Amino acid sequence: MRLWHNKTVWEKLAREDPYWAVLTLPDTTGNRWEIEQFFATGRENVDTDLTYIAGQRPDLRREHALDFGCGVGRLSQALADHFAQVTGIDIAAPMIELAQKHNQHGERVRYVHNPASDLRCLPDASFDLVYSVITLQHIPTALIRGYLREFLRVCRPGGAIYFQLPAEAPVQPWRFSWYPPTLWMRFKRWFRKAAAIDPEMVMNALPKAEVIALLEKHGGTVIDTRPDHAAGDLESWSYLVTKK
Template identity: 40%
Template sequence: MKPDASDASPRPPNTPELDRLRRVWETLGRDDPLWAVLSQADKRGRRWDPHEFLATGNLEVGASLAAVSVRGYPRGRRLALDFGCGAGRLTRALAAHFEHAVGIDVSSSMIETARRLNADLGNAEFRCNASPRIEGIADASVDFVFSHITLQHIPAELATAYIDEFYRVLAPGGVAAFQFVVGADRSWRGKVFEHVPTGALNLMRRIVWRRNAVFEMHALSEPALARSLVAKPHLRLLDSSDDAAAGKGWIGRRWVVANEAERGGEGDGAC
């Protein structure tokens, strides 16, 4: 069951932050897309084996689904959404568990790679979403929203708006599982991240990674996210836990949020 790609509402204008984010990831997606997603030092320079790369998604998606399944979620297995899909490794894994999986990304070059690597799948699709909204996905239509090592690269105001979009598209009985960072830790590396300006950090990354375009790290306020969630009584925070995926020097968190609203008639929230 494919999601409704039509969207009659006016498309919001892109912000300067979003335009800059799109340009960076367009370049990263052209230069070395798999390494830009999973930045292991020994894989830089297009040294990721595509099959090995795609296989990494199975463990992450499987672990997340196993954790929520014991709580009885998601109640449906029709549609999954991979936000910040990159080259499609998590979308591919989601497609094994849901009738249809959609991966969206701000970068058209990443989407091109995702489509090429996953051309054998009949129930997965990939869309470029260079918008501050999640376009073309109907309200209350997604059973499982998944976002991993993506929000940490998005400026805070924009990332917070995307989390609100997760909640908008989440179907009754659905679950949103997403990872983010809340700041730097107290290690020497974390102190560098905390005290060195972003511009200087980017220069260091360009030198070390030998790249003109480099991704940034951005922190979110967990208390602010909690206050926002309180205003949505149909949503419940099922789990909040530490997450080390952001790497050394960062304090990462993972939230799992369920939509506890009762599912309506068979047609309600359909894709």
């Protein structure tokens, strides 16, 4: 049910306004992203993150990178400037279709549609870098834990995992407000969200201590964490992990 909801919401968002759903800047709603500018943000993000990762792990092999929650390929396309091969994976089929359409790197970048709560479509120990930003925060927490375990499985020994995840979820203001005023209207709103009739981009989080404990338990060594602003004012961290 959680996976169905996760997938249905993202497929709807991807059909309605895919570039805005990927990068929600205020004046970009209604399919107003300029495509070249949109992909330039990906190159900027990846360059910054890879400079940081190289500072911590100068020895990292650059054969194959995984972009988990690749969307329309904003980051996978940029990762292809640094890795021989890139695989982008996403739960939403319309995102994958657009990513394929925007692919500038031929067979060096492949996109995989994965409507599953694990990464069983990917072999063990196959990636030098597992990379995921502004994605885990939109996935139900029970599923996040599973994907983190899978990141460790698909990363090769000596490889690295870099991901961003908030440690604090937002308070839902409507829970404390008088609007909508009637129980029926409240139920209707809850139902429309639960049935993904009104797709909502939810923000989820896991406490930092829990994330670190999980990673260490499943064969990772957290070599650094740094605060980021990917989740607005919420406490959010980027984790850099080495697979033992």
